[in-house]
Amino acid sequence: MELNANIPSGPLAEKWDNHRFSSKLVNPANRRKYRIIVVGTGLAGASASATLAEQGYEVSTFCIQDSPRRAHSIAAQGGINAAKNYQNDGDSIQRLFYDTIKGGDFRSREANVYRLAQVSNNIIDQCVAQGVPFAREYGGTLANRSFGGAQVSRTFYARGQTGQQLLLGAYSALSRQIKNGKVTMHTRQEMMDLVLVDGKARGIVTRDIISGKLSSHSADAVILATGGYGNAYFLSTNAMASNVTAAWRAHKKGAGFANPCFVQIHPTCIPVHGHFQSKLTLMSESLRNDGRVWVPKKPGDSRRPGSIPEEERDYYLESKYPSFGNLVPRDVASRNAKEQCDEGKGVGTTNLAVYLDFAEAIQRDGKATILKKYGNLFQMYEKITASNPLHEPMMIYPAVHYTMGGLWVDYNLMTTIPGLFAIGECNFSDHGANRLGASALMQGLADGYFIVGTCIANYLGSNPLATVEASEQPFTEALKQVQANIARLLKSSEGGPEGKLTVDEIHKELGLLLWDHCGMARNKEGLEKALKELPLIQKKFWDTVYIPGTGEELNQSLERAGRLADFLEFAEIMIRDALAREESCGCHLREESQTEENEAKRDDAGYSHVSVWEHMGDGEEPTLHKEDLIFENVTPSQRSYK
Amino acid sequence: MSIDTIDLSLEIWRQKDSKATGNFETYALQNISTGMSFLEMLDVLNENLTRAGKDPVAFDHDCREGICGMCGAVINGVAHGPEPETTLCQLHMRHFKTGDTLVIEPFRSRAFPIRKDLITDRSALDRIIQAGGYVSVNTGGTPDGNTIPIPSATAELAMDAASCIGCGACVASCPNGAAMLFTGAKISQLCLLPQGQPERTERALAMVKAMDTEGFGNCTNERECEAVCPKGISIRNIARMNKEFVKATFFG
DSSP states (O other): OOOOOOOOOSOGGGHHHHHHHHSOOOOHHHHTTOEEEEEOOSHHHHHHHHHHHHHTOEEEEEOSSSSGGGSGGGGOOSOEEOOOOTTOSSOOHHHHHHHHHHHTTTOSOHHHHHHHHHHHHHHHHHHHHHTOOOOBOTTSSBOOBOOTTOSSOOEEOSTTOHHHHHHHHHHHHHHHHHHTTSEEEEOSEEEEEEEEETTEEEEEEEEETTTOOEEEEEOSEEEEOOOOOGGGGSSSSSOTTOOSHHHHHHHHTTOOEEOTTOEEEEEEEOOOOOTTOOOOOBOOGGGGGTOEEEEESSTTOOSOGGGSOGGGEEOHHHHHOTTTGGGOOHHHHHHHHHHHHHTTOOOSTTSOOEEEEOHHHHHHHOHHHHHHHHHHHHHHHHHHHSOOTTTSOEEEEEEEEEEOOEEOOOTTSBOSSTTEEEOGGGBOSSSTTSOOTTOHHHHHHIIIIIIHHHHHHHHHHHSOOOOOOTTSHHHHHHHHHHHHHHHHHHHTTTTOSTTOBOHHHHHHHHHHHHHHHSSSEEOHHHHHHHHHHHHHHHHHHHHHBOOOSOSSSOOHHHHHHHHHHHHHHHHHHHHHHHHHOOSOBTTBEETTSBOTTSOBOOOHHHHOEEEEEEOOSTTSOOEEEEEEOOOSSSOOOOOOOO | OOOOEEEEEEEEEEOSSSSSOOEEEEEEEEEEETTSBHHHHHHHHHHHHHHTTOOOOOOOOSOSSSOSOOOOOEETTEETOSSTTOOGGGOBGGGSOTTOEEEEEOOOOTTSOEEETTEEOOHHHHHHHHTTOSOOOOSSOOOOGGGSOOOHHHHHHHHHHHTOOOOOHHHHHOTTOBOHHHHHHHHHHHHHSGGGSTTHHHHHHHHHHHHHHHTOBOOOSOOHHHHHOTTOOOTHHHHHHHHHHHHHHHHO
16 A cells, blocks of 8 residues: 655645645536535535535535434534634634644644645635624624634634534535535435445445435545544444444545544543433533633542532642643543543542533623523533533533544545545544644535645546446446345344344444543553454354344334444454554553653654554455654644643 | 433334334333433333334434434424423433323424334425525635624524524424424524625525425414424514515515
8 A cells, every 4th residue: 555645845835835736627618527426414525515516516415314414513512713813812824733733742744734724714704605603793803712722712603503503504505506406415325335446436335224225326536524433432422323334445445544543532521321321412622711620639529519618629620731721632631531530539420520610700700601602502511411500510521522533645635545535534634643622623624615626626637537337347246245245234133133132232342342442541451452352242243233124124223233333343443553553642542651740652753653554355454554744844742731 | 410210101103114104102111211311212212122023213313412403203292392492312301200101203294204203304494495595605715704794793693593403393393384484594594694685585585485395384473383493493583584585575
């Protein structure tokens, strides 16, 4: 597997301009001859579909939900960053670039991150023009707030529903192109496989979730915008349908998978409270602007929070990290919460929670101001926990949130399969080992609105492609393979449910294995143990899973089983990747690699690279390749938020 | 968080597909933790049904955070259940008590055909947006965001309307099967903002026409939509839409 990142030459600030100039173009009259498939309609997929259709390409867009508006980008609450410097507080493209590189613990590519910072300003303008109702100052200008990992106010927001409003903006642009006939929208379709012709991505096989019918679709290029794989852990903040299938299928067809062990653990989630729990709910990180994190100083102190006097509270983030305080990046906040709970100072019925307290902010600014900022988050918290954050501090605990690993892409967002692009969360490129708040929305929209169009034109303009139709042999073969996979999934269900396990039971088992051994803190011994136990769970799945019904109908158990089968295979490279990375990085603490103060210790000499896994065939050990990360403009330093 | 448990009787609408005739089936469910969400309760039921070799209940859901708008069913006659401004996924079992019978059925409307059990097809709402629920602006070349100043109060009003999640509860609860709260919210958001002005007239006409084409009814001020809306969208948006439509029809 050859890893050429195709980073343009020249000074950092000029790379993107140079690249756009040297990229091939497709003239407007020829664009309508090209067909492009986009899988996924989140921020990246919807914005890419709309933009490519505006440019004149024939776009076919697929989503798993009943409407493109449901994609999981809607759930992002806090905001989106841009280097507008509207607050005149010293922000710049260079600073946004630097904060993002540093926040990612120096494990992302300089050129990609700089480009992200550059186009961030266009995103805000684009969304404003679409009518996204961003918060405004009284004078009518755009309002900003600060976010974890930054000392400037560069985050734009629409109450606590920024992701939803940005997605609805992209969805409206997509809807306009559906009306114009330039996008053919396929809803309730799950991508089951990628089809290659002459080594190039030329189409996909999908399953209609309503009828169970399989179909093939051909195109000149395929863009995956299918999000992250956090649901491998069963419990995560991801939507229930978020999965790894599309990316994993592409991987098995030859696309390198980068940094699969980089999973972000978000510090402010509502804690787990029962074995029946199906998912975890995230509370926006923006709450840490006004909320103070604390635990009782004394382990095992089970008094109500209101009865614990000030001097018996430990505001551990403020005392340990005086300059960032409660706004330390996500990994630092998460790790410290775990540490406090490990020391027995956790609160709540499970002792796996810390307090996020608004009492001081309410006293300072008044209830009305706090409710204006966080009202819907408070309401959401109260609905779930029956406790009102105006009267009692919130309880929070870290949870699996965003995945920084994903399909390896070059500067053109192209995977190692020619003609297969990966954008948004499903690629690996911009966030390094740790994603800062308000930067996921930025990357999704940057890729979709402003970057992938140039890259697609360059690919189509420099690669002559023969016409292929979905009736040709590679498509019929892929279709047969998908049919065989479904038959294999249903095989163990013959003879009824007696003595068998449900899909969720096995998924929970996989989730626990990953959380315990490949979660926030990892060590060699645990990872090796996980690698030994994984095949047992895989075997249990194939031998004893019970799936009611057939493949030729709406069958939600079968859908989940198919995704779990892929998570079970994918987990292997997650664990192997964590095992190979013998350094602590971002929110991934290798217990063997710590500073004297128990902070995560990065090892730049040994691990300043992207780990890229190549699939060598079923049952074969995957091969690890490395893309060295070269830092010409920043000097990696030990991250310190003290 | 309490760890009490309750026992329930569920009457759930079962329908194999769009063509089949549906009927209610009764299920008894014991030891349901009151800390569970309504959908987690359905998960437990489905695990039980699966283990018993029966077909689990199909229902739509995705984010389980009350934002995506994918979930929804009618519980004892109320879309999304008894709690105000709450989606089905954010409804918790602590609001029910032992011995309760819950009648669970899909969102019913001529424009929302049933696909299976509690799953309906709400793509008609997408087609209303496709008729004009957007600002026609291509990517790139847009002016700096601060060159379009918007008074904070106006932005907030637009945001109130924009917070619609498109779940369709308004349609299901309306005796006329009207989608006017949904459509009114989008028309309001865009007509309040300067960006929405150039297409204001055309948008109002096209979106109202799309509602009629899809087979949605008209508003007769029953206010059921507002009562069940999980995002508290006000029927003032319907009034605003009507005004926009009348203005567009008579004054162009």
